[in-house]
Amino acid sequence: MAKIVSSWNDWDPLKRVIVGRCDNSVIPPEEPATSEKVPVDSEMRGMWGLRPLETVERGNECLENLVKILEDRGVVVDRPTPLQWNQAIGTPDFRNDSMMTCMPPRDILLTIGNEIMAAANSFRCRYFEYLAYWPLMEEYFEQDPDFKWTQAPRPRLTDRSYKHNYYDEKITLEERLVRTANKDFVTTEVEPMWDAADVMRMGKDLFIQHGLTTNRAAMDWFQRYYPEYRVHAVNFPGDPYPIHIDATFVPLRPGLIINNPHRPLPEPQRAIFEANDWQIVEAAQPAHTEPPALCYSSVWLSMNCLVLDPKTVIVEASEVYQQEQMDKLGMNVIPCDLRDAYPFGGGLHCSTADVYREGECLDYFP
Numbered sequence: 467m468a469k470i471v472s473s474w475n476d477w478d479p480l481k482r483v484i485v486g487r488c489d490n491s492v493i494p495p496e497e498p499a500t501s502e503k504v505p506v507d508s509e510m511r512g513m514w515g516l517r518p519l520e521t522v523e524r525g526n527e528c529l530e531n532l533v534k535i536l537e538d539r540g541v542v543v544d545r546p547t548p549l550q551w552n553q554a555i556g557t558p559d560f561r562n563d564s565m566m567t568c569m570p571p572r573d574i575l576l577t578i579g580n581e582i583m584a585a586a587n588s589f590r591c592r593y594f595e596y597l598a599y600w601p602l603m604e605e606y607f608e609q610d611p612d613f614k615w616t617q618a619p620r621p622r623l624t625d626r627s628y629k630h631n632y633y634d635e636k637i638t639l640e641e642r643l644v645r646t647a648n649k650d651f652v653t654t655e656v657e658p659m660w661d662a663a664d665v666m667r668m669g670k671d672l673f674i675q676h677g678l679t680t681n682r683a684a685m686d687w688f689q690r691y692y693p694e695y696r697v698h699a700v701n702f703p704g705d706p707y708p709i710h711i712d713a714t715f716v717p718l719r720p721g722l723i724i725n726n727p728h729r730p731l732p733e734p735q736r737a738i739f740e741a742n743d744w745q746i747v748e749a750a751q752p753a754h755t756e757p758p759a760l761c762y763s764s765v766w767l768s769m770n771c772l773v774l775d776p777k778t779v780i781v782e783a784s785e786v787y788q789q790e791q792m793d794k795l796g797m798n799v800i801p802c803d804l805r806d807a808y809p810f811g812g813g814l815h816c817s818t819a820d821v822y823r824e825g826e827c828l829d830y831f832p
């Protein structure tokens with residue numbers, strides 16, 4: 467029986483990975499925690515339904531570009547099984563008119579060592595997204611005797627989980643920034659809620675972004691679940707929409723992180739990196755001034771790269787400044803045309819979930 471699942475960080479040599487699929491993707495209907503996360507000037511406000519087929523086909527083409535790059539380098543690529551995402555769903559606690567997608571996997575699956583855990587996402591429309599990955603989990607479970615297949619406690623997502631009328635449409639960017647600085651987010655603390663893409667894994671240390679998709683109760687839950695790890699809550703006061711850490715604070719190799727210059731990690735949170743001689747470098751400017759159409763994310767998906775090993779990184783093909791910077795930082799850069807997959811939930815890191823990276827659990831912050 468083989469060892470299939472193991473990954474402790476985002477930079478050790480990647481050997482097996484899941485890449486999402488855009489099929490049947492839906493722009494979800496408004497629900498308590500989603501409208502707060504859609505920029506006020508977004509063309510997507512108030513819109514919902516199946517995404518246009520030609521965009522789905524083009525998004526899938528982009529993901530195939532990524533699969534080819536990975537397979538050409540000997541990385542095993544697994545794919546989820548999309549559901550008919552425009553079905554209405556319900557639990558004893560809520561009803562929703564639709565689900566969303568199985569892009570991006572990074573939001574749903576968290577790999578820590580030999581464990582893959584499905585997250586406790588705060589969006590109702592994402593409640594059943596894990597099902598797209600269950601065929602793969604069954605396969606890993608059958609083939610790898612050490613694989614720990616886990617589901618984090620499912621949040622109930624009743625109305626108690628959200629602050630109501632948290633934003634009105636007229637809220638300014640400055641007011642949003644004050645809320646981020648005050649750590650005042652749309653979710654309440656009645657239960658742990660978290661997206662896997664808010665968790666940055668660094669061996670013995672987990673750095674978890676507190677923001678619109680992950681609450682404080684989640685940090686507490688993580689620390690109790692993994693008593694042998696150090697859990698650090700981090701936040702980036704420069705981000706008016708703090709969702710997912712991987713367009714904000716991205717490690718390239720041990721000792722080197724790129725940080726979004728609009729969202730610097732504040733003191734005293736920087737201290738642990740500085741005390742251990744990690745260099746925090748401002749990421750290069752994005753090549754674009756706008757995200758593509760029907761995209762939730764910011765232009766900073768430019769820094770959402772996939773590190774293949776401590777010397778090799780895949781960067782989106784049009785992000786020339788980010789490529790140039792990585793090159794200067796001593797990385798071999800592989801460009802990948804992926805921009806038209808951004809509307810489905812993110813860039814290269816988002817579009818993937820780790821299954822196997824060589825290496826072990828090290829203490830980078832002794």
Ligand code: NVA
Nearest residue numbers: 709710713763764766
């Ligand atoms: N909130 C992030 C998305 C990260 C993948 C951004 O849009 O910058």
